[in-house]
Amino acid sequence: MTLSQAILNGERLALARLLTQVENDTPQGRAALIELFPHTGKAHLVGVTGSPGAGKSSLVNQLALQYRKSQEKRVAIIAVDPSSPFTGGAVLGDRVRMRDLFGDPNIFIRSMASRGSLGGLAQTTANLVQVFDAAGFDVVIVETVGAGQSEVDIVRLAHTTVVVEAPGLGDDIQALKAGIMEIADVLVVNKADRPGVENTEKALKSMLELSRPTTKRTLKHHGTEMTVFAPQEKAEDGVWTPPIQRTIAFDGTGVPELLEAIERHADYLRQSGGWQRRERARLDVELQTLIRAELLTRFREALSAQAYEKALEDVVERKMSPWQAAQTLLKEGAR
Amino acid sequence: MTDKKIRVLVAKPGLDGHDRGAKVIARALRDAGMEVIYTGLRQTPEMIAEAALQEDVDVVGLSVLSGAHMALAPRIVELLRANGQADVKIFLGGIIPDEDWARLKEIGVSGVYGPGANTEDIIRDIKAAVAG
Numbered sequence: 001m002t003l004s005q006a007i008l009n010g011e012r013l014a015l016a017r018l019l020t021q022v023e024n025d026t027p028q029g030r031a032a033l034i035e036l037f038p039h040t041g042k043a044h045l046v047g048v049t050g051s052p053g054a055g056k057s058s059l060v061n062q063l064a065l066q067y068r069k070s071q072e073k074r075v076a077i078i079a080v081d082p083s084s085p086f087t088g089g090a091v092l093g094d095r096v097r098m099r100d101l102f103g104d105p106n107i108f109i110r111s112m113a114s115r116g117s118l119g120g121l122a123q124t125t126a127n128l129v130q131v132f133d134a135a136g137f138d139v140v141i142v143e144t145v146g147a148g149q150s151e152v153d154i155v156r157l158a159h160t161t162v163v164v165e166a167p168g169l170g171d172d173i174q175a176l177k178a179g180i181m182e183i184a185d186v187l188v189v190n191k192a193d194r195p196g197v198e199n200t201e202k203a204l205k206s207m208l209e210l211s212r213p214t215t216k217r218t219l220k221h222h223g224t225e226m227t228v229f230a231p232q233e234k235a236e237d238g239v240w241t242p243p244i245q246r247t248i249a250f251d252g253t254g255v256p257e258l259l260e261a262i263e264r265h266a267d268y269l270r271q272s273g274g275w276q277r278r279e280r281a282r283l284d285v286e287l288q289t290l291i292r293a294e295l296l297t298r299f300r301e302a303l304s305a306q307a308y309e310k311a312l313e314d315v316v317e318r319k320m321s322p323w324q325a326a327q328t329l330l331k332e333g334a335r
Numbered sequence: 336m337t338d339k340k341i342r343v344l345v346a347k348p349g350l351d352g353h354d355r356g357a358k359v360i361a362r363a364l365r366d367a368g369m370e371v372i373y374t375g376l377r378q379t380p381e382m383i384a385e386a387a388l389q390e391d392v393d394v395v396g397l398s399v400l401s402g403a404h405m406a407l408a409p410r411i412v413e414l415l416r417a418n419g420q421a422d423v424k425i426f427l428g429g430i431i432p433d434e435d436w437a438r439l440k441e442i443g444v445s446g447v448y449g450p451g452a453n454t455e456d457i458i459r460d461i462k463a464a465v466a467g
């Protein structure tokens with residue numbers, strides 16, 4: 001039996017081993033992804049991002065419990081932490097907050113090091129998601145590296161992006177400016193037991209209004225009421241205003257409501273056609289990335305090392321511009 | 336293709352309440368280029384085995400200060416075997432009386448280290464064990 005068959009049969013050790021193959025991008029991993037791909041496309045992909053220490057892992061723990069309790073869904077979790085740029089090693093600590101999930105065979109947690117990627121995920125995170133999707137997990141939650149900036153990668157990968165903030169993180173408001181509001185489908189103010197929740201929530205609200213004007217606003221203009229339609233960033237998806245949910249990840253307060261908000265977003269995507277659009281956009285990016293990588297490999301193989309070195313030398317000596325050199329090399333490579 | 340990283344689960348089984356030693360080891364292994372999955376305090380053998388399986392680790396490193404190593408280590412070995420992970424190498428650190436070392440090695444523990452152990456030695460031993 002192949003690894004991919006074992007996975008379709010629900011074998012956990014086979015799943016764990018294939019995840020390693022796929023993470024390391026081995027030929028065996030690639031072959032399995034080809035076999036598994038027809039079985040993907042069913043899972044709801046939920047991204048969880050936000051400032052370091054905001055409580056992402058603790059909240060993922062509670063969310064998974066809630067999924068099990070209220071819907072009996074099978075939940076896979078991928079938790080990404082940064083690799084050290086100096087040694088390539090990593091300490092992956094998100095599991096510490098997920099100990100409540102122990103013993104449930106319908107939950108599977110996998111830690112992942114970013115391995116030099118900068119967008120909050122690892123290069124192969126999307127492929128791990130595919131494996132879980134094919135293995136029949138209804139929900140795949142991806143916790144990104146906590147960076148507090150717009151984690152662009154997660155928006156491309158997830159159907160629903162949850163942004164977690166918390167009071168008392170100091171420069172959280174600064175971090176929030178960095179475009180994170182635009183990527184949120186659902187906003188969470190975690191640590192609602194702490195002083196300062198109101199302020200954090202207020203700050204989120206006002207920034208939300210700035211970055212995403214509501215479609216319809218009524219203004220008083222010279223005494224007459226005017227309806228203004230503000231521009232929409234994701235106009236094709238229709239109108240979705242990210243709800244703001246308070247939570248306490250310690251005891252699960254607000255988590256059922258958070259799950260409802262996530263589900264509402266999934267329903268909204270399905271009804272508006274946004275689900276297919278996001279799938280299509282994601283696969284489009286994936287296809288282009290693969291083509292680019294493959295073309296580059298082939299080009300390099302076709303080109304002699306000397307020709308490349310020569311062109312580089314010409315550029316360094318200002319005999320040719322980089323653009324000219326690239327054109328020359330491309331012509332040579334195509335021959 | 337990325338080169339294969341050594342994945343290590345660092346766990347602190349038993350009921351005693353501090354994990355300073357485990358964290359020091361976790362960081363040392365990271366600095367040696369390994370990917371360390373850190374699971375925190377008060378792990379039962381069952382929790383450790385489940386995490387080792389999901390994470391498909393090459394190595395399980397245990398920090399045991401409570402003196403319960405002769406109960407915990409054999410149980411963990413047994414659970415890993417039952418899960419089909421007999422190939423996972425087990426390393427044990429803590430306050431372990433000399434007379435227990437031989438017995439631990441006998442049941443399949445790859446390395447045993449006292450409180451004064453040199454992390455360089457541990458790293459070298461782990462690399463050698465994983466290389467087979």
Ligand SMILES: Nc1nc2c(ncn2[C@@H]2O[C@H](COP(=O)(O)OP(=O)(O)OP(=O)(O)O)[C@@H](O)[C@H]2O)c(=O)[nH]1
Pocket residue numbers: 051052053054055056057058059094097145146190191192193194247248249250251
């Ligand atoms: N008071 C309070 N503390 C919380 C709450 N949720 C999490 N914490 C604490 O906040 C700290 C960080 O929690 P994590 O869940 O590890 O946060 P994270 O965002 O996953 O952190 P990174 O992955 O390191 O970025 C821990 O000490 C938690 O115990 C909460 O609702 N209230």
Ligand SMILES: [Mg+2]
Pocket residue numbers: 056057058093094143
């Ligand atoms: Mg975390």
